[in-house]
Amino acid sequence: MAVVQQEPGTEERILAAARRVFIRKGMAGARMQEVADEAGINKALLHYYFRDKQRLFEGVFKGGAEKQFGCIWNSFNDSTELFDAIERFVAAYIDRMLEEPLLPLFIAQEMSRDPEGLRAFVDRGQASRQRFIRLVEEALAAGAIIDIDPRDLLVNMMALCAHPFVARPMLTHIHGMNDEAFRRMMLKRRKSVPEFIIRSIRA
Amino acid sequence: MAVVQQEPGTEERILAAARRVFIRKGMAGARMQEVADEAGINKALLHYYFRDKQRLFEGVFKGGAEKQFGCIWNSFNDSTELFDAIERFVAAYIDRMLEEPLLPLFIAQEMSRDPEGLRAFVDRGQASRQRFIRLVEEALAAGAIIDIDPRDLLVNMMALCAHPFVARPMLTHIHGMNDEAFRRMMLKRRKSVPEFIIRSIRA
DNA sequence: GTCTATATGTAGATAGAC
DNA sequence: GTCTATCTACATATAGAC
Numbered sequence: 285m286a287v288v289q290q291e292p293g294t295e296e297r298i299l300a301a302a303r304r305v306f307i308r309k310g311m312a313g314a315r316m317q318e319v320a321d322e323a324g325i326n327k328a329l330l331h332y333y334f335r336d337k338q339r340l341f342e343g344v345f346k347g348g349a350e351k352q353f354g355c356i357w358n359s360f361n362d363s364t365e366l367f368d369a370i371e372r373f374v375a376a377y378i379d380r381m382l383e384e385p386l387l388p389l390f391i392a393q394e395m396s397r398d399p400e401g402l403r404a405f406v407d408r409g410q411a412s413r414q415r416f417i418r419l420v421e422e423a424l425a426a427g428a429i430i431d432i433d434p435r436d437l438l439v440n441m442m443a444l445c446a447h448p449f450v451a452r453p454m455l456t457h458i459h460g461m462n463d464e465a466f467r468r469m470m471l472k473r474r475k476s477v478p479e480f481i482i483r484s485i486r487a
Numbered sequence: 488m489a490v491v492q493q494e495p496g497t498e499e500r501i502l503a504a505a506r507r508v509f510i511r512k513g514m515a516g517a518r519m520q521e522v523a524d525e526a527g528i529n530k531a532l533l534h535y536y537f538r539d540k541q542r543l544f545e546g547v548f549k550g551g552a553e554k555q556f557g558c559i560w561n562s563f564n565d566s567t568e569l570f571d572a573i574e575r576f577v578a579a580y581i582d583r584m585l586e587e588p589l590l591p592l593f594i595a596q597e598m599s600r601d602p603e604g605l606r607a608f609v610d611r612g613q614a615s616r617q618r619f620i621r622l623v624e625e626a627l628a629a630g631a632i633i634d635i636d637p638r639d640l641l642v643n644m645m646a647l648c649a650h651p652f653v654a655r656p657m658l659t660h661i662h663g664m665n666d667e668a669f670r671r672m673m674l675k676r677r678k679s680v681p682e683f684i685i686r687s688i689r690a
Numbered sequence: 691g692t693c694t695a696t697a698t699g700t701a702g703a704t705a706g707a708c
Numbered sequence: 709g710t711c712t713a714t715c716t717a718c719a720t721a722t723a724g725a726c
Contacts, residue, residue, distance in 0.1 A: 294691075312516035313600070316720065329692055331721060389595055395656040396592055397516070406657050413661070430686075435662060436676070440647055440683060442654065447646030450653055453598040454609055458616070459638060473639070480643060483633075484687035497709075519702060532710055534703060 295333055297323045303344045307390045311341055311397065349408040352387065356380055357412035366423040369416065370441065371478040377445040378474045382467060388446045413438065429485045437485065444477045498536055500526045506547045510593045514544055514600065552611040555590065559583055560615035569626040572619065573644065574681040580648040581677045585670060591649045616641065632688045640688065647680045 292300070301322035305314045316337060320327045334340035359376035363369035381387060391405060420434035448455060448470060456466055495503070504525035508517045519540060523530045537543035562579035566572035584590060594608060623637035651658060651673060659669055 309600075310513070310515065310596075312513065315718095317718095326693065327720080328694080328722080332691070335721085337720070386599070389599055392592055392653045392657075393513075393596055395654075396589070397512075399656045399660065406660055436679060439651060439658065440680075443646045443650030444643055446654070447650050448642060450595045451598075451645070451649070453602045454595075455642065457602065457606065457609055476639060477643075480687050484683050518700095520700095529711065530702080531704080531712080535709070538703085540702070 294323075294325065294329070298325070298330060298333055298340075299344055302340050306341060306344060307384070307386050310390065310393050311337075316340075349405045352391075353380075353405060353409065357409040360412045360415045360419075363419065366419045366429065367478075367482050369419050370481055373416075373441060374445055374478050374481075375474050377442070378470055378477075381445070381449050382470055385449050385452060388449045392450065427487055429487050432485055437481075441481060444473075444480065448473065497526075497528065497532070501528070501533060501536055501543075502547055505543050509544060509547060510587070510589045513593065513596050514540075519543075552608045555594075556583075556608065556612065560612040563615045563618045563622070566622065569622045569632065570681075570685050572622050573684055576619075576644060577648055577681045577684075578677050580645070581673055581680075584648070584652050585673055588652050588655060591652045595653065630690055633690050635688055640684075644684060647676075647683065651676065 298319070302319045305319045305322060316327050316330055320330045323330070330340070334343050356373065356376045359372040360369055363372055394401065416438060417434040420437060423429045424431065452466065455461065461469065501522070505522045508522045508525060519530050519533055522543070523533045526533070533543070537546050559576065559579045562575040563572055566575055597604065619641060620637040623640060626632045627634065655669065658664065664672065
């Protein structure tokens with residue numbers, strides 16, 4: 285069976301458009317008309333493919349945890365040592381979010397609106413978090429780091445990665461940055477954040 | 488003129504109710520009906536006091552930067568030395584947000600929706616940020632800290648304070664915390680975060 | 691599958707009595 | 709100043725032709 289570069293079908297165009305609109309405006313702010321426009325169709329057809337707004341939302345994000353964050357959680361599987369794991373995690377997180385800078389704020393928003401709903405995003409990473417905690421315990425046993433709660437450390441790592449994206453409008457305004465300058469700042473942080481963390485926990 | 492404990496008037500009840508609803512649901516998700524209900528009045532009266540939703544929103548948050556974040560920015564004015572400033576800032580930030588845990592996410596959300604709108608929240612802190620940067624430069628000149636971009640340091644401080652509130656639904660679910668457990672965690676971070684930062688930058 | 695046209699529901703806003 | 713009732717606008721959703 286020959287695999288050719290397909291024109292994206294209507295359903296895929298809808299999903300892609302809906303994804304962009306939902307992430308930009310959130311569930312509450314998104315408009316079916318806007319999705320239809322971006323997909324190059326009309327509202328009726330949108331409802332033909334996805335009966336209502338809720339189902340469209342789920343169609344876009346259900347089971348998508350793997351695609352959204354898989355590469356980030358998996359970064360823990362590539363490491364056998366804590367400092368290396370930290371470097372890889374931060375790099376994976378920032379690289380992923382540079383592709384879709386509005387994602388962190390969107391996830392936070394929707395988890396706050398409907399805590400049950402996007403739970404899949406969280407549960408998926410359970411195994412990887414366990415693995416991370418073990419790396420911390422091993423580093424502690426080896427005398428490589430000071431005594432620190434692994435969960436606190438993970439919170440700090442995610443905070444240092446995610447916050448600049450969440451607070452992006454504030455930061456860009458304060459420092460008079462454009463999109464390109466923001467990108468450069470995040471690429472610098474890709475190196476400086478692991479250093480910041482490791483300096484803090486090294487024994 | 489005797490100052491007595493007044494029953495809150497209608498306008499104040501509206502402002503308080505609107506504030507709660509806006510912060511809980513965001514501008515897009517908030518409903519005038521819900522505000523009216525919480526204020527114990529009807530929609531018509533709401534429009535009598537504030538012509539439309541936009542004006543109600545501005546009535547609640549315009550010029551409120553001082554009330555929202557004043558105590559946080561001012562924390563820099565109490566210190567003559569960097570490490571002390573960091574401790575006070577983190578404590579002030581976390582204490583303030585424990586009073587109103589949804590505020591960080593709300594601000595991020597609305598700044599993203601309308602970057603011009605809540606700019607006052609940002610500009611207000613300009614002088615305090617300058618003061619902080621000077622403290623960093625002095626500490627650097629005194630050989631107390633390693634070479635670090637003061638702006639990056641400030642971003643890290645805000646990240647470590649704000650992120651747990653932004654990601655609160657995720658964290659509470661992952662760790663199976665209730666509200667009280669979350670509060671305890673943040674009170675612990677009130678001490679551990681400054682230590683984390685200072686360990687990282689100390690020369 | 692895709693469209694035009696329309697129905698239904700809901701939220702914001704106003705009119706007018708008291 | 710506060711209410712009931714109503715209007716208008718808009719967003720979601722459906723009917724039905726092609």
